[in-house]
Amino acid sequence: xxxxxxxxxxxxxxxxxxxxxxxxxxxxxxxxxxxxxxxxxxxxxxxxxxxxxxxxxxxxxxxxxxxxxxxxxxxxxxxxxxxxxxxxxxxxxxxxxxxxxxxxxxxxxxxxxxxxxxxxxxxxxxxxxxxxxxxxxxxxxxxxxxxxxxxxxxxxxxxxxxxxxxxxxxxxxxxxxxxxxxxxxxxxxxxxxxxxxxxxxxxxxxxxxxxxxxxxxxxxxxxxxxxxxxxxxxxxxxxxxxxxxxxxxxxxxxxxxxxxxxxxxxxxxxxxxxxxxxxxxxxxxxxxxxxx
Amino acid sequence: xxxxxxxxxxxxxxxxxxxxxxxxxxxxxxxxxxxxxxxxxxxxxxxxxxxxxxxxxxxxxxxxxxxxxxxxxxxxxxxxxxxxxxxxxxxxxxxxxxxxxxxxxxxxxxxxxxxxxxxxxxxxxxxxxxxxxxxxxxxxxxxxxxxxxxxxxxxxxxxxxxxxxxxxxxxxxxxxxxxxxxxxxxxxxxxxxxxxxxxxxxxxxxxxxxxxxxxxxxxxxxxxxxxxxxxxxxxxxxxxxxxxxxxxxxxxxxxxxxxxxxxxxxxxxxxxxxxxxxxxxxxxxxxxxxxxxxxxxxxxxxxxxxxxxxxxxxxxxxxxxxxxxxxxxxxxxxxxxxxxxxxxxxxxxxxxxxxxxxxxxxxxxxxxxxxxxxxxxxxxxxxxxxxxxxxxxxxxxxxxxxxxxxxxxxxxxxxxxxxxxxxxxxxxxxxxxxxxxxxxxxxxxxxxxxxxxxxxx
Numbered sequence: 027x028x029x030x031x032x033x034x035x036x037x038x039x040x041x042x043x044x045x046x047x048x049x050x051x052x053x054x055x056x057x058x059x060x061x062x063x064x065x066x067x068x069x070x071x072x073x074x075x076x077x078x079x080x081x082x083x084x085x086x087x088x089x090x091x092x093x094x095x096x097x098x099x100x101x102x103x104x105x106x107x108x109x110x111x112x113x114x115x116x117x118x119x120x121x122x123x124x125x126x127x128x129x130x131x132x133x134x135x136x137x138x139x140x141x142x143x144x145x146x147x148x149x150x151x152x153x154x155x156x157x158x159x160x161x162x163x164x165x166x167x168x169x170x171x172x173x174x175x176x177x178x179x180x181x182x183x184x185x186x187x188x189x190x191x192x193x194x195x196x197x198x199x200x201x202x203x204x205x206x207x208x209x210x211x212x213x214x215x216x217x218x219x220x221x222x223x224x225x226x227x228x229x230x231x232x233x234x235x236x237x238x239x240x241x242x243x244x245x246x247x248x249x250x251x252x253x254x255x256x257x258x259x260x261x262x263x264x265x266x267x268x269x270x271x272x273x274x275x276x277x278x279x280x281x282x283x284x285x286x287x288x289x290x291x292x293x294x295x296x297x298x299x300x301x302x303x304x305x306x307x308x309x310x311x312x313x314x315x316x317x318x
Numbered sequence: 319x320x321x322x323x324x325x326x327x328x329x330x331x332x333x334x335x336x337x338x339x340x341x342x343x344x345x346x347x348x349x350x351x352x353x354x355x356x357x358x359x360x361x362x363x364x365x366x367x368x369x370x371x372x373x374x375x376x377x378x379x380x381x382x383x384x385x386x387x388x389x390x391x392x393x394x395x396x397x398x399x400x401x402x403x404x405x406x407x408x409x410x411x412x413x414x415x416x417x418x419x420x421x422x423x424x425x426x427x428x429x430x431x432x433x434x435x436x437x438x439x440x441x442x443x444x445x446x447x448x449x450x451x452x453x454x455x456x457x458x459x460x461x462x463x464x465x466x467x468x469x470x471x472x473x474x475x476x477x478x479x480x481x482x483x484x485x486x487x488x489x490x491x492x493x494x495x496x497x498x499x500x501x502x503x504x505x506x507x508x509x510x511x512x513x514x515x516x517x518x519x520x521x522x523x524x525x526x527x528x529x530x531x532x533x534x535x536x537x538x539x540x541x542x543x544x545x546x547x548x549x550x551x552x553x554x555x556x557x558x559x560x561x562x563x564x565x566x567x568x569x570x571x572x573x574x575x576x577x578x579x580x581x582x583x584x585x586x587x588x589x590x591x592x593x594x595x596x597x598x599x600x601x602x603x604x605x606x607x608x609x610x611x612x613x614x615x616x617x618x619x620x621x622x623x624x625x626x627x628x629x630x631x632x633x634x635x636x637x638x639x640x641x642x643x644x645x646x647x648x649x650x651x652x653x654x655x656x657x658x659x660x661x662x663x664x665x666x667x668x669x670x671x672x673x674x675x676x677x678x679x680x681x682x683x684x685x686x687x688x689x690x691x692x693x694x695x696x697x698x699x700x701x702x703x704x705x706x707x708x709x710x711x712x713x714x715x716x717x718x719x720x721x722x723x724x725x726x727x728x729x730x731x732x733x734x735x736x737x738x739x740x741x742x743x744x745x746x747x748x749x750x751x752x753x754x755x756x757x758x759x760x761x762x763x764x765x766x767x768x769x770x771x772x773x774x775x
Contacts, residue, residue, distance in 0.1 A: 074622060077602075157405045157409055158409045161412075161413060162412065165413045172362075173365065173393070256402050257405075260417075261395070272371050272398055273371065273374065275371060276371040276372030277369070277370060277371060277398070277399075278372065278615075278617065279617055279618050280595070
């Protein structure tokens, strides 16, 4: 057997392996994409055809459903609210969790292990489980919407979300900081950097992939949040985007095309964020996976 | 050495940061403290909490009209789905944050606990003003659901507590076109004729009967209708009291009706796993001959298929000499917060909301039967059929005794097991009776323990 034949056989084997992977992955990808395709398709149908016309491309696409969903669901105001809440929650979570994770990773203080585990254990408490307690606390702080003023209720919505997002973010970031060589910090200190200087100039840039993951996951959670909004807000003008979708989802009657159009509108920003940060996120997830 | 220095540096910074955080919290609390009295000084609109997403636009329009007529601002605040609403109301009740008007979702005991905790204003006096003027506008059955009788089991003072906004009942929808395909121009009025239609439908590969029987309450609704029809209310209540066992031949016969449904082929395939939304889709798309559904179905079918030709009848009788009944009563109700200083304003608004013009508007906008009798006088055909039968409705809340929820669950799940051919009616009856016995013995033990505790005290 010549060297050329061996190389050709190896290539063939590699290609066969690739094809086998594609055969396995394609149905998985299709099963992930089909609900999205069905959602877009249904958003272009009517209430009468949504369960009778099963084609993915409707014969007469009703693009006006998007305008109706936007207006009927009052998406204009909810969209801006959600955008503001998401930006502030992500900024809060990233800032606090990066500082906390750095501290847990680099500084030994009494009870650090206990506090770290205690913090992680709070991930087990779902927000609905703490509803009544949270309501009482926010009410005593005057952060529940009582029909007047808008900044305090908004703060009452943002702060618990930052608080709720911290454990998971710290859980992602701490191992990342652990993996950064200490020699880098020491070099920076020799060059005159203080603790915050090291953190800002050395650690944060190196942790960018993990911060990207934290930012994406937090923005997903904040963008889709609506349980807490119901607890805190009573006026619709303060509510986030998910509230708009409820306009089409009644106790008995669901307006599927408008609901689907609303859902398409609501996922666009998150998909855009993912597309923009795709490379950073994959780096972060891969790095996390390698560190185990 | 450098490391020790930086840790010290950090400790100093840590102290500063802690102080800063404390100062920040103090400022936050200060701001929060300043915020509260401001809200109290300016009385805002009357607030109404509800979960009825499909009525949001209609309620907002009514609030606008009320402000135009009286100058009083009303704000309807929607919280859905219903489980979130329940949590919000409970949390608000614990902190004294309930609005002027709200709905209470759940069982009768939940409403009773709200009343006993002083969160619900008794409306007996308001209803009785001017020679029962307000009371007389409602369907009696609708008001009865929100009324506690003198010897209720919850220790609630007798009287009316809630204001019904609409009424509902659950009946049999039939598809006129499919019925004609089967050679019939009228829906069956006897049980045998109904089963026969089912057999014909099965022979022509049509779906005979759909209903959301994955949801136990709809099965319970159907079974209770037939239990009362075949045995009479007295025997049903005697069973709940433990005087008649579920193994009684009458109960076995009622359970046997489900075996007959199964054997006739009238039931849609997989009906015990079918949610009501799926059942509604099948009927709306003209795929099923019959649907057992509530008043809200009119709105759902209109929205999904305006061309659908259907009628509504009471479920067919098994005994032509006995009256047929159906589940029904108040659809949605509002309650006035007893702790609100604006109770009278709330009553005034609810009186206005349940007056004929507003009830007519709600009916047009939401396709529900109004709680106001006069507004229900000239309803369109399908709704009129429901409204006409309001006097023949029953509701478990109105029974003189309530069955234990564990027994109801065993009964309904037993019916599901009959429908899938897993158990016979006799086996189910025996199992339900066993659950009833266990529940009674548990209750007796609990009572004995309590008595023992009192004796020790």
